[in-house]
Amino acid sequence: MPVKAADSALKTYTQEEAFEASVKYFKGDDLAARVWVNKYALKDSAGNIYEKNPNEMHRRIAKEIARIEQRYTNPLSEEEVFNAIKDFKYIVPQGSPMAGIGNPYQIGSLSNCFVIGNKGESDSYGGIMKIDQEQVQLMKRRGGVGHDLSHIRPKGSPVKNSALTSTGIVPFMERYSNSTREVAQDGRRGALMLSVSINHPDSEDFIDAKMEQGKVTGANVSVRMDDAFMKAVQNGEKYTQKYPIFSENPKNTNEIEAGKLWKKIVHNAWKSAEPGILFWDTIINESVPDCYADLGYKTVSTNPCGEIPLCPYDSCRLLAINLFSYVENPFTDKAEFNYELFKKNIIIAQKIMDDIIDLELEKVDAILAKIDADPQTDEVKAVERNLWSNIKHKAEEGRRTGIGITAEGDMLAALGIQYGSQEGNDFSVEIHKMLAIETYRASVYAAKERGAFKIFDSEREKENPFILRLKEADEKLYYDMLEYGRRNIALLTIAPTGTTSLMTQTSSGIEPVFLPVYKRRRKVNPNDKNSRVDFVDEVGDSWEEYVVFHHRFKQWMEINGIATDKNYTQQELNKIVEKSPYYKATSNDVDWLSKVRMQGAVQKWVDHSISVTINLPNDATEDLVGKLYLEAWQAGCKGVTVYRDGSRSGVLISNDEKKEESKDTLTTFPTKRPEVLKADVVRFQNSKDKWIAFIGLIDDKPYEIFTGFADDEDGILIPRWVGEGLIIKNRNQDGTSRYDFQYENKRGYKTTIEGLSHKFNPEFWNYAKLISSTLRHGMPIVKAVDLINSLQLDTESINTWKNGVARALKRYVADGTEATKQKCENCNSTSLIYQEGCLTCKDCGSSKCG
Template sequence: MESITAQEQKVYSQDEAYKASLEYFKGDDLAARVWVNKYALKDSFGALYELTPDDMHKRISREIYRIEQKYANPLSESEIFELIKNFKYIIPQGSPMTGIGNPFQIASLSNCFVIGNSGMSDSYGGIMKIDQEQVQLMKRRGGVGHDLSHIRPKGSPVKNSALTSTGIVPFMERFSNSTREVAQDGRRGALMLSVSIQHPDAEDFIDAKLEQGKVTGANVSVRINDRFMEAVEASSSFKQQYPVNSKEPLFVKEIEAERLWKKIVHNAWKSAEPGILFWDTIIRESLPDCYADLGYETVSTNPCGEIPLCPYDSCRLLAINLFSYVERPFTKDASFNWVLFNKHVAIAQRMMDDIIDLELEKIDGILIKINEDPEEEEVKRTEKNLWLNIRTKAEEGRRTGVGITAEGDMLAALGLRYGSKEGSVFSIEVHKNLAIAAYRSSVQLAKERGAFSIYDAEREKDNPFMLRLKEADEQLYYDMTEYGRRNIALLTIAPTGTTSLMSQTTSGVEPVFMPVYKRRRKVNPNDKEARVDFVDEIGDSWEEYIVFHHKFKDWMEINGYDITNNYTQEELEELIKKSPYYKATSNDVDYLEKVRMQGAIQKWVDHSISVTINMPNDVSEELVGELYMEAWKAGCKGVTVYRDGSRSGVLIAMDDKGKEEVKENESLPFPTIRPQVLEADVVRFQNNKDKWIAFIGLIDGRPYEIFTGLSDDDDGILIPRWVSQGSIIKNKEADGGSRYDFQFKNQRGYKTTIEGLSHKFNPEYWNYAKLISSTLRHGMPIEKVVDLIGSLQLDEAINTWKNGVARALKRYIPDGTEVHKQKCSSCNSTNLHYQEGCLTCSDCGSSKCG
């Protein structure tokens, strides 16, 4: 299957690869380290088999050429290499770049998957099956999405010992926790959870992530239909029901649409979630949904939202670098090479179809691995069926994900400002040409290789996207009806992540405008020490400054400015104002114009567009609501708003009137006398081979005290696995001493109390826990408490306990909390912060959760 083996490969040291890659990336330390750590071919022992990205691109070219030889009119290996080398024209994204031609890793080439069951499947069996499928995909590097609308609403009758359903939220926690469990090199998988706005638990779903420490391993989005949006506009009522699409629902309730809408807007403004999926628009425009009765009904999206998928379908991603088609960039004679662009789009679609064949080989390898595993067939059954289902969808529909990167740079190089009406008109024309060229290529592939097996022109004849293609190129449409097309759906716009970081140094690629351009600081773009001072002063990431430096330097050189001058602050400001990037940052762009542009572009993208609207901290909730409403009207399929700082330190408290009060980044004063009853979280974890349990007393969502030790049923800690919350109650003993009890409610509401919590664990642990609780009660920031615990010099026997306490508390560190005294193990950056309890590198994205 693979064309290389370890015996055929020369082995390089980490230092050799880093030095060679540093030269390849023209001195860009970050890009070199990201490539070596994330994408260079390596085995499970860390041996490197590639020296620079040239080796990687040769590996990919060799494999795609091998597939090309199976079909008529094959591309040559050199043709493929010339298109992908230096990240210049065509850029395979993460999973394909890592996995193609990789004999050392049994993993899929797909970037994203959606899973689900047939019918409602509202049972623990169905839920547990989905949970296992999610884990099985994440362990092989896949991002996963699934919908929760099939779960019965809270309070519904069930025929088990609980008698009534717990609703959606507890299962959100289950799936979130599974995500956090599965990590590769400290990096977690990505998860999208969605629910229909018609579901009676939709409001609980929307609120679930606002409380700190809850559902921290998932993105969440709400599937909103046109009827709800119309009810919001009309200030009328809206019917929720279960099952959500049933003509004879079992449960119905009427709600005020405007009230729930304001809740969605408020939460998005406050915490950047939930995202919104305009579901009727997605389904109406979806070509795969023309085959819904054959198993292609779209049910959810991948974690970034750009690929709506049916259960067990998956997608691989590839980006076309728009900047590279600008001739004479940043000059008055700049132009876009449409001929070359259309030619390369056709080849990119062809390469994507080849990658599907490579993916089928990878899936076969996974199935062989499963069959060879020593477990019984019953144990392996869910995993095996999962990959068989994925293989069927990949072979039958042959879905691809061709997209773009560097759109903003393309516009700037042409003298057009991102977010302007002129820039939007040009972008729409680019995406229209992209769609026509890609679909024409898929029709040509159908002539040469055969159409996807269930193609039926009659099913698609009234689809709005297909009708636009027909109007734009009638000959293409009639050729399609005659020959079919090779792929069920083709296009998307996905975030390009670290691949854009690597490509921007060699070709100017970077898909977003960084707000660094607005910073008014004295800096010589050619002075490394000044660059470091600049980064330290403005507080932005090294990646952001690298982008600024290369973009601005390129523009200066092209326009004849001396980059070695030590410009004054005033001179630099004047130069920035002349740059095409001026007034094109995320804070400068007209937000409503941006969503209108997205809606217009969306009409030429058959999947979706991953777009987050970045807004300053002081933006109003009303503007966020207006933006969401405009996005629906403009024809967007989805939108997410990120208000600067909105994910940092969000805590929920309730005042004495029961009204929600949100406090950000405050050191919350605790009462001087401990309340008799504290709400508490139960946190379970495994450290080495030991199982641990922690009981964390909370005030306003912030840790106040901690009891923790080995989880030992023989010692009397008989707490069911499903218990994650309860109360810690302080009681007086007969001798006047204090006793701490833990109390929880079962699913019927009956209370169970475990007395003497403080005496259940090793006395030495308890003494140290009292010390740690004291620091928590006196308001020490949680990240400082974690640092303090890490610095304790304890006997080797209780170091495992110390690590467990730190792990239990990390989940409460506010997102965005910066760490200055540690280095990233992947790229040595000191630009680290906490995100969802994990120490995350802002530069390379590496995340350590242990």
């Protein structure tokens, strides 16, 4: 039976107890311990923690998998499952499965990725708003969401309502982005992918949307490129955009110079790392699920990181195999890959993945039961209920899984093979080919024992390129599949492993190692005779610097008799790195064209897609970015993202002026406050209080802020759907100023909330007035955030205000802006920049939102 809610007799642990036990488990790695306790330890909404270290989490997962296994023949035992997943050594359920399996305290999904969409009615306002609601409903259950905007009619198209013509794609990009930013996911922000076809007449506006500061900051954006466009770019030809896209009888057509739009895509990617590129014809032609497109499996978009192309209302759960753990005698002359153990564990991994689908179906039933029990009317609950019913149907019918890998970089280093070399690329292809063949074999055997996915039809798949490669590689597997079918419609992916790789203590996903060694700092008492002071900061605090080694680099050092507890100089560290298999094999060292070719070759053995980023130095040219994109298309990649170091530091103030905003210049505002300001409504929650901020904007930059409690007798009641409006300066009867907020309701009537300054606690108003004054006199937003964080406020409620306002203003910090007066919690580096409101360390790569 499913795990029941735990009773009060179960042992609980404090945050510190769990942290200390986990630090011991991770052998002193406090970052891994903190991530595990915060993200994956079993806890309830009151903050009670029921697991003190990952062993207990793995036991929880193993019990649930073993329970499902008992439904089928030849079941795995609990011990077999536990031994495969314990210590993050061989098989690692990712994210949502790790947090959600056997969790009685949260009613959530086990899926990491979702795509949503509509049929023909999706171009209506009703269809567009339905997607917005579905997106929010999924994000509150912890899922990342993707959807495509190619169905929305272009700007200026006639419509039969009071607007007369449509607004095009970009306003809806903003709507979906803002909805994402509003949803909290246990400390995570929602994740969204928006895509559009290059064939859409508004695709240029889509490509430019994120180049304006503060716009569409809650979404990743990717362009669906078709082969005809790519060939037009190669040949210097014109290209015809259509609406509906690719229609034989389009309502709109637009002939463009393909090369001109291509240059814009390349420039924007060079400048801001977006848009990403999806080679759509390759995705569709290679897609096994698209063999069933007429049955509802037509791929329309991808999840936020691009590794799972999906049809509407399908979802996928992810699992990673730790490749490093299959290297025996690592970092020695006797190092070799244990192929037999690898094959054995692939079978176990695919069984676990299929069991997780059954567990997901139980979770969806629990979500549907909660929806039915909620007090709202059926009319209010209809969209949410239909959403989860559709998701349940797709999970039952297609049983899609997502087996991937992590530690590719460490695996190659452990074998003495340089990442990015021809030898490295060839070995990676060999491993991924074996993974594909054995995963499909496991799915065929599962079909024999458990039954094939409901709509399996070998005739539909017989011309699919991926299936034909399997046939050529292993004819027995192919003919077994014809006889027994397959348990799952699609099975493979390579996702970014992010925090998972912190716990496996390896490199992430298919990527090379970020850095083999870096320095951290710890604060010391200079009067302590045993302390060493290496650095004194601007406020006089003393710090000791010490070296931190990447875990597997440290293992290489130990095997080769190199001391890991010595305080090396930078020159000594450089010499050590030069002797290691990580030399010239980090993310900034690898030859870019070689990495693109590796991705294309590996992609041939991944039926979904690969999440990979090509890291370029700051001085990389736009021509190089364009060359890499073309090479990726020709190599057979399904998508690619390019990140040039520091590329998010300059964003455009406006698309007309094409001027770069300097991070150091002051914003110039009018000397006299305009009587009417555009305003954003920002909601946030700290502790158990709901807050609201009204941010007055000039040229989309914060000019003033009003803040306080929302939905409270002392605060303001404003509908959840309101995201923007106007702040209007009016006069009271006694001649004093009053600031009112006006918005338009869903019926088109304008509603006014009078006197923002008098709605909130006077103390809040005074602090907000102080911050507004700094903003309107041109203080950079990042400096204003520092000012807010430095305020010495006593009461807990004011501290809550401080955190909330800082978060609200961070929305407007330009990507790439350097943080000040802050240090990385991981390595104590001061090289911190903002990326979509999250502080990201340029030295060690760690990221923190808040």
